[in-house]
Amino acid sequence: MHQQRPRENVLHGIDSGTETISGKPVPVALKKSKTAGKQRTENVNHVQKTVTKSSWLKSKSLRENLAGYGFISPWLIGFFLLTAGPLLFSLIVSFSDYNITSEMTFTGLDNYKKMFTADDLFWTSLWNTLYFVLFSVPLTTAGAIFIAVLLNSKIKGMKIFRTIYYLPAVLSGVAVYFLWMQLLSPGTGLINLVLSWVGVEGPAWLFDPNWTKPALIFMKLWSVGGGMLLYLASLQGVSNTLYEAADLDGANIFQKFFHITLPMITPIIFFDIITSTIGAFQIFQEAYVMTKDGDGGPAHSLLFYNLHMWNNAFEVFDMGYASAMAWMLFIIIMILTAFNLKFSKRWVHYEGGDNK
Amino acid sequence: MKTAAQQPKFYQTMKFRRNLKHSIILFFLIAGSIALLTPLWWMISMSLKSPEEIAQFPPTFIPEKFHFSNYIEAWSTGPFTRWALNSVFLAVVGTIGSVFVNSLVAYGFAKLKFKGRNFWFVVVLATMLLPGFVTMVPQYMLFSKLGWINTYLPLLVPSFLGSAFFIFLLRQFMMTIPNEFIEAAVMDGAGHLKIWWHIMLPLTKPALITVAIFAFNGSWNDLLGPLLYLNEEHLYTIQLGLQTFKGSVQTQWNYLMAMSVMILLPTVLIFFLFQKFFIEGSNISSGTKG
Numbered sequence: 001m002h003q004q005r006p007r008e009n010v011l012h013g014i015d016s017g018t019e020t021i022s023g024k025p026v027p028v029a030l031k032k033s034k035t036a037g038k039q040r041t042e043n044v045n046h047v048q049k050t051v052t053k054s055s056w057l058k059s060k061s062l063r064e065n066l067a068g069y070g071f072i073s074p075w076l077i078g079f080f081l082l083t084a085g086p087l088l089f090s091l092i093v094s095f096s097d098y099n100i101t102s103e104m105t106f107t108g109l110d111n112y113k114k115m116f117t118a119d120d121l122f123w124t125s126l127w128n129t130l131y132f133v134l135f136s137v138p139l140t141t142a143g144a145i146f147i148a149v150l151l152n153s154k155i156k157g158m159k160i161f162r163t164i165y166y167l168p169a170v171l172s173g174v175a176v177y178f179l180w181m182q183l184l185s186p187g188t189g190l191i192n193l194v195l196s197w198v199g200v201e202g203p204a205w206l207f208d209p210n211w212t213k214p215a216l217i218f219m220k221l222w223s224v225g226g227g228m229l230l231y232l233a234s235l236q237g238v239s240n241t242l243y244e245a246a247d248l249d250g251a252n253i254f255q256k257f258f259h260i261t262l263p264m265i266t267p268i269i270f271f272d273i274i275t276s277t278i279g280a281f282q283i284f285q286e287a288y289v290m291t292k293d294g295d296g297g298p299a300h301s302l303l304f305y306n307l308h309m310w311n312n313a314f315e316v317f318d319m320g321y322a323s324a325m326a327w328m329l330f331i332i333i334m335i336l337t338a339f340n341l342k343f344s345k346r347w348v349h350y351e352g353g354d355n356k
Numbered sequence: 357m358k359t360a361a362q363q364p365k366f367y368q369t370m371k372f373r374r375n376l377k378h379s380i381i382l383f384f385l386i387a388g389s390i391a392l393l394t395p396l397w398w399m400i401s402m403s404l405k406s407p408e409e410i411a412q413f414p415p416t417f418i419p420e421k422f423h424f425s426n427y428i429e430a431w432s433t434g435p436f437t438r439w440a441l442n443s444v445f446l447a448v449v450g451t452i453g454s455v456f457v458n459s460l461v462a463y464g465f466a467k468l469k470f471k472g473r474n475f476w477f478v479v480v481l482a483t484m485l486l487p488g489f490v491t492m493v494p495q496y497m498l499f500s501k502l503g504w505i506n507t508y509l510p511l512l513v514p515s516f517l518g519s520a521f522f523i524f525l526l527r528q529f530m531m532t533i534p535n536e537f538i539e540a541a542v543m544d545g546a547g548h549l550k551i552w553w554h555i556m557l558p559l560t561k562p563a564l565i566t567v568a569i570f571a572f573n574g575s576w577n578d579l580l581g582p583l584l585y586l587n588e589e590h591l592y593t594i595q596l597g598l599q600t601f602k603g604s605v606q607t608q609w610n611y612l613m614a615m616s617v618m619i620l621l622p623t624v625l626i627f628f629l630f631q632k633f634f635i636e637g638s639n640i641s642s643g644t645k646g
Contacts, residue, residue, distance in 0.1 A: 067548045068470025075461040075480065078517025083483055086494030093494070100500055150385055155378050163631060164389045168396075170627045170634065173577035174598045175616030179399045182609055188415045190398050196414075222392065229635055253377075274485070282487050285579050289599060306489045313493045314584065322493045330490045337485060 087330075094324035099317040111324035122325070124300050125308035128213065132304065133280040136217045141272055144227030149261065151228070152235045162232070169226030177289040180219045181206065191218075206290060209299035216286055216302070227272055234268040235261065263349040270348045274340050278333055282306055305329060403427070403613035410609050423610065427618065430611035438590065439597035446511055446593060447575040453515035454522055454571035455564050461518045462526035463552045467538055477527075484520040496584060510585045511578075515571070522567045529563035530556065566633045573623055594619055 069076070094111055098104045115122050151162055183190045184205040192202030203211040242260050251259070284306040288294040294311060296303030309329070313322035397417070402410065403426055405419045431437075464470075465477050499510040533556070541551045557564070582596040592600070598615055627634065 064468060065470040068464050068468040068473060071464025071468060071548065071552075072461045072476060074457045074516065075518035075523060076476070078514065079479065079483065081498075082495060082514055082517060083486070083491055086491050086498055089497070090491075090494035093497070100497060147388065150381050153378065153381050155381065161385045161389060162635075163628075164392060166631075166634065167624075167627065168392055170573070170623055171620055172573075172623075173619065174579055174595050174602075175619045178598070178602065178612050178616050179395060182402060182613065183395055183398060188410065188413060190394065190415070193415055222395065225392075278485060278487055282489050284489070288583075289579070289602075309489065309493070313496070319493065319497060326490045326493050329487060333485070333487055333490075 090323040090326055093320055094327050096320050098319045098323075100319055107320065111321045112328075114321065115324060115328065121300065121303060121308055125296075125303045125305045128301065128303055129281060129283065129305040131213055132216065132283055133277060135213075136220045136280050137273060137276050139217065140220060140224050140227060140276065141269065143221060143224040144272070145231050145262075145265070145269070147224065147228045148231035148235055149257065151232055162229075165225035165228055167225070169223040169228075171223070174285075174289055177286055180215075180222075181290055184215050184219075207298060209297070209301035212297050212301040216283070216290075219286070227276065230268055230272060231265060234265045238264045266348045267350060270340070270344050274337060277336055277340070281329070281333060281336075284310065399613050399617060402609055403617050405610050407608060407610060426610050426614045430608075430614040431618070433611065434597060434601055435589070436594070436597060436615070439592045439594045442591065443576055443594040446508060447572050449512055450515040450575045451568050451571040453512065454519065455568050457516050457518050458522035458567060459526050459557065459560065459564060460552065461523050462530055463548070463556050465523065466527045466530035467535070467556075468548065480520045480523055484524065492580075492584070499585065505585055506588050506591060507585075508591070511575075511581045515575075522571070526560065526563050526567060529560055533559050562633060565630065569626055569630050569633055573626065576622060 093104065095106060095108060096104045097107045147165055151158055151165065186192060186202065186204040186207060191205070195202040205211050205215040238261060243256060246256050246260060283304050287296065287302040287304050287307050291297040291302050294307055296307060309322050309325040312318050312325065401417060401419055404422045404424065406421065406423055409416065409420060465473065499505065504510050537555055538551055541555060577595065579595045579599060582593045586592060586596060598619060601615060602612060
């Protein structure tokens with residue numbers, strides 16, 4: 001672009017009839033070139049000079065900058081008013097005692113101290129959340145890859161399967177939670193009915209503190225198709241020549257999967273793990289709807305981090321403590337993401353660095 | 357297992373092996389499909405049963421008698437029409453905001469050169485990694501100070517201020533559109549707003565439809581926002597209405613399931629009508645583009 005700009009302006013200068021995109025000096029120069037026809041070439045040079053020196057630098061780039069910021073201004077306003085501003089404000093609130101209507105009184109690190117020493121439920125909620133993340137993220141990732149590999153085979157009718165597998169991922173909201181409360185019902189639910197066919201007596205799921213979290217993880221697996229699409233797209237990008245070469249070497253299906261397919265899609269796996277870890281950390285609605293008004297279920301077994309934060313903020317209105325929890329969540333997520341990034345160098349394979 | 361039996365003779369080993377492989381894959385896919393679809397069938401079946409049949413053990417897969425009246429009765433247990441209209445209003449206005457504002461911002465990031473562009477784009481990407489719950493508490497404090505509790509403003513205004521994911525998605529799509537289109541228009545003296553409106557919007561239609569679908573579904577299925585900001589019953593959305601409905605008629609699962617079917621219906625319809633765009637959306641967002 002930088003090289004093109006002066007040329008464009010020169011063209012405009014010669015083409016005296018058309019409008020120019022640059023600022024004032026150009027029209028002045030054009031008038032001159034019109035009146036004094038003999039000096040035209042000189043004036044073109046003159047135009048070029050003014051365009052490159054003053055008008056392009058000041059007016060054109062200023063205009064581009066103004067246009068650029070104009071276009072992104074809605075997001076910028078949103079960023080400052082709804083993200084950065086509130087975030088900084090909540091940092092201040094986290095060091096104080098505040099319930100929206102009260103005066104803000106500075107209490108130092110009290111909220112953080114309470115979190116680590118006095119609030120047992122904080123640790124319960126953190127543990128519940130970690131449990132959920134540790135099981136649901138690897139299971140849904142592996143499930144999504146498995147389905148994507150199956151769907152990537154060249155058999156007629158794959159589109160129908162793709163639709164079927166993606167459909168549950170589209171469905172969300174309260175209705176889905178109600179459906180699963182019914183499916184997981186110990187007496188008349190579908191899950192325990194199917195288990196009874198194979199002679200297994202199903203647990204009480206949402207009523208048994210040991211089974212509540214597995215129940216939610218199970219529910220999450222239903223919508224495994226969401227991640228599947230991502231993997232399917234990246235599998236279709238894996239070049240066929242790699243497989244053909246492996247065929248010549250006599251590799252079997254599993255060797256091909258572990259030595260070609262899997263390494264080739266590691267960037268997507270990495271992306272998926274980062275985003276789904278953050279997503280899983282924010283589990284809230286499921287626990288809120290599937291336990292009685294967010295009490296966290298039997299023995300607080302479904303009291304997730306965000307549910308605990310929610311209760312502190314909007315049941316007790318202890319905004320100071322809730323803000324401290326929000327910041328702690330922010331820090332935990334940052335640490336996890338940084339860990340993911342650092343660890344990724346060991347297993348994420350980027351095509352650029354390979355012989356391909 | 358049927359499929360394995362349907363396969364042709366196996367005198368050609370390569371063909372036989374390929375067919376065997378395909379049969380195994382099909383077996384897994386069909387088994388998985390049954391597992392995924394049965395819950396949906398269960399929901400529909402439950403919604404048509406009588407309360408007595410629901411309490412029966414073992415449960416039945418097909419209702420003895422189809423009680424379609426469940427749907428009408430469930431709908432009339434609360435002001436669901438009002439709540440549904442509220443939801444439609446919020447979803448439509450929010451979707452319009454999302455489509456236009458995010459494409460405007462994406463155009464800025466994709467096609468305009470300005471100082472600090474790369475910096476701000478990195479900030480956009482960084483906010484995608486920021487958990488929404490971190491800003492939820494301070495945003496609530498802000499909106500309550502503004503007196504926006506029990507109004508739709510906290511649910512609508514953010515849609516008009518851009519969303520990182522949509523900006524990213526649209527920007528990726530716009531990057532694939534050649535700059536020549538824009539340069540030519542600039543030469544003709546068109547301003548960037550004109551270019552955005554007359555050139556970029558028509559050219560990015562598929563991506564815009566994807567954004568519209570995601571925005572609509574997101575708003576329609578949102579429980580958190582309404583739960584946080586709406587306390588007055590006449591303002592409730594359908595999701596919030598259903599959530600309170602659960603408390604009032606906990607045991608009437610046939611009604612609950614009938615309501616659930618109705619509430620999922622718009623999403624399902626949109627999915628089948630615009631399936632292509634769902635798939636496109638997730639492919640663009642993967643950043644690899646197949």
